Amino acid sequence: MRTSRSVVIGVDSSTQSTKAVAVDAETGELLAVGRAPHTVTGTGGARESDPEEWWTALVTAVRAAVRDAGVPAGSVTGIAVAGQQHGLVALGADGRPLRPALLWNDTRSAPQAAALAAGLGGPKSWLERTGSVPVASMTAAKWQWLREHEPAHAAAATGVRLPHDYLTERLTGHAVTDPGDASGTCWYGTGGAGADTSVGTDETTGADAPKAAHDRTGTHDRTGTDTPTATYDRTGTYDRTGTHVPTATYDPAGSYDPAGSYDPAILDVLGLDPALLPIVAPTGATHVGTLTATAAEALGLPRTVVVAAGTGDNMAAAVGLGLGGAGLLDHPVVSLGTSGTAFAATRARPAHPGLAGFAATDGTYLPLGCTLNCTLAVDRFAALLGLDREDAAPGGDVVVLPYLDGERTPDLPHAAGLVTGIRHTTDPRAILGAAYEGAAFTVLRALDELLAACGLDLTDSAVRDRPLRLIGGGARGRVWTDTVRRLSGRPLVVPAAEELVALGAAALAGGAVTGDDPVALATAWGTGEGALLPPLPRATETWDRIAGVLTAASPSLLR
Numbered sequence: 001m002r003t004s005r006s007v008v009i010g011v012d013s014s015t016q017s018t019k020a021v022a023v024d025a026e027t028g029e030l031l032a033v034g035r036a037p038h039t040v041t042g043t044g045g046a047r048e049s050d051p052e053e054w055w056t057a058l059v060t061a062v063r064a065a066v067r068d069a070g071v072p073a074g075s076v077t078g079i080a081v082a083g084q085q086h087g088l089v090a091l092g093a094d095g096r097p098l099r100p101a102l103l104w105n106d107t108r109s110a111p112q113a114a115a116l117a118a119g120l121g122g123p124k125s126w127l128e129r130t131g132s133v134p135v136a137s138m139t140a141a142k143w144q145w146l147r148e149h150e151p152a153h154a155a156a157a158t159g160v161r162l163p164h165d166y167l168t169e170r171l172t173g174h175a176v177t178d179p180g181d182a183s184g185t186c187w188y189g190t191g192g193a194g195a196d197t198s199v200g201t202d203e204t205t206g207a208d209a210p211k212a213a214h215d216r217t218g219t220h221d222r223t224g225t226d227t228p229t230a231t232y233d234r235t236g237t238y239d240r241t242g243t244h245v246p247t248a249t250y251d252p253a254g255s256y257d258p259a260g261s262y263d264p265a266i267l268d269v270l271g272l273d274p275a276l277l278p279i280v281a282p283t284g285a286t287h288v289g290t291l292t293a294t295a296a297e298a299l300g301l302p303r304t305v306v307v308a309a310g311t312g313d314n315m316a317a318a319v320g321l322g323l324g325g326a327g328l329l330d331h332p333v334v335s336l337g338t339s340g341t342a343f344a345a346t347r348a349r350p351a352h353p354g355l356a357g358f359a360a361t362d363g364t365y366l367p368l369g370c371t372l373n374c375t376l377a378v379d380r381f382a383a384l385l386g387l388d389r390e391d392a393a394p395g396g397d398v399v400v401l402p403y404l405d406g407e408r409t410p411d412l413p414h415a416a417g418l419v420t421g422i423r424h425t426t427d428p429r430a431i432l433g434a435a436y437e438g439a440a441f442t443v444l445r446a447l448d449e450l451l452a453a454c455g456l457d458l459t460d461s462a463v464r465d466r467p468l469r470l471i472g473g474g475a476r477g478r479v480w481t482d483t484v485r486r487l488s489g490r491p492l493v494v495p496a497a498e499e500l501v502a503l504g505a506a507a508l509a510g511g512a513v514t515g516d517d518p519v520a521l522a523t524a525w526g527t528g529e530g531a532l533l534p535p536l537p538r539a540t541e542t543w544d545r546i547a548g549v550l551t552a553a554s555p556s557l558l559r
Helices: 052-069 106-119 123-130 139-149 151-157 163-172 265-269 293-299 313-320 375-385 428-453 478-488 498-513 520-525 542-552
Strands: 007-013 017-024 030-037 076-083 089-091 159-161 287-290 304-307 335-336 340-343 356-359 365-371 399-401 417-420 466-469 492-495 530-533
Touching: 007 052, 007 151, 007 163, 007 313, 007 498, 007 530, 017 052, 017 375, 017 498, 030 052, 052 076, 052 163, 052 293, 076 163, 076 313, 076 520, 089 151, 106 139, 123 313, 123 417, 139 151, 139 265, 163 287, 163 293, 163 304, 265 313, 287 498, 287 542, 304 492, 313 335, 313 340, 313 498, 313 520, 335 428, 335 478, 340 428, 365 428, 375 428, 399 428, 417 542, 428 542, 466 478, 478 492, 478 542, 498 520
Parallel strands: 007 076, 076 304, 335 466, 466 492
Antiparallel strands: 007 017, 017 030, 089 159, 287 304, 335 340, 340 365, 356 365, 399 417, 492 530
């Protein structure tokens, strides 16, 4: 047993479970993974979880990871949490949740989202302010739903948190978030993101992308010690030079005012007191404190363990893939999980109503297209048909739009699943294959919109043939990878690492401990490396058939 090794913990608190990885901070070696499940409840559009269960799962998973890694607790030097985005956690006077969290895929807030989008100057104004137009998944819409349907809970709230914010606060006692996860609320303005000073690589040319100046207003007290009661002077300046200082600390009792921060006009519309919101740290790798005595006892770790600000799950996955200012820029990624997501790290700030204009956690942008129905919806079709998920055939004339939970992209919150083209002779395996195709089409369509919004020419072979990194649980399935290859016509890179969100969080923890850029650290660890699968001829006939059904059905059948 190496007692001298420094171990960092990365936590992925997702919709269904918590995963915690123990990683050698120097080499990136994955030492162990701990897991614990979550419970999701709700019908008729409701999706809720008890945040206390997230904390219990985090404790269980971290303890298991440290135990199975075979390292002493004293070797753990840092921890960071990446969490499912958008969820609304309303805290009471005791700092505990007033009610179960409203999750990202809770669609009851669709009417509130539509009303918000129509106000404040309309969708164009929202895009300019936040990079996103409110949809049911966004936190702002969920807060409005709470105000309208449970006004007593909204009035009693003494704090409003995202899932990862809540867990970081349980670790440190400090209310803090990062620009990445905050940018998914629709009350955070992303105008100051995207101008970091690190050098990224344009994969088309191989050249270094130009550096950009980045200066944010606020002060950052770099004392080298964890001082929870220190003040945070917002009147000074924090100059992000691109160089991380290993001894830097963050004074959470004060406030930090980045150039991209909470939008006061939006908060007024929402009736949301900014005092209820967490401070926004400069990056997800910012050292925001150490473990409280209670957290240290629960985890079985020393109080000296450094806690990073952490981020949202999509931002952490980008770090784990080496995407960002110190890594790959304008490189497409599709994640196949409960939701399907398409994203890329970029210096552009696209404003497109079908995209979420997120900030990355390192100062660049992370525009993202998200679909609600992906692996879980396809698995439901497999169960209905009595088939194994891998027992599928191409859909042929069958088209399935598997929008079982409504849909976010395209914005069809009240949609149900649609199946067409079935005949007496239809093979059930073709119906399952069509469900795969419908889900893959939906997320790949979002990817095309994203790349075009970033100013990339989809007819340019250098863009069209750029490898697509495929991640998430679906990336491990043969039918999923074959379907994505057929419908995209792109070569695929399937990273060997399975827990990219947790590994990205581990890199954030490593950055908080050492001062290294987390994207550069993850790149050095090789967490985004994997086998290259050659492209298949693009199934344009299948693509056009699905697109035609979606267009024809949207005005009536899917609303």
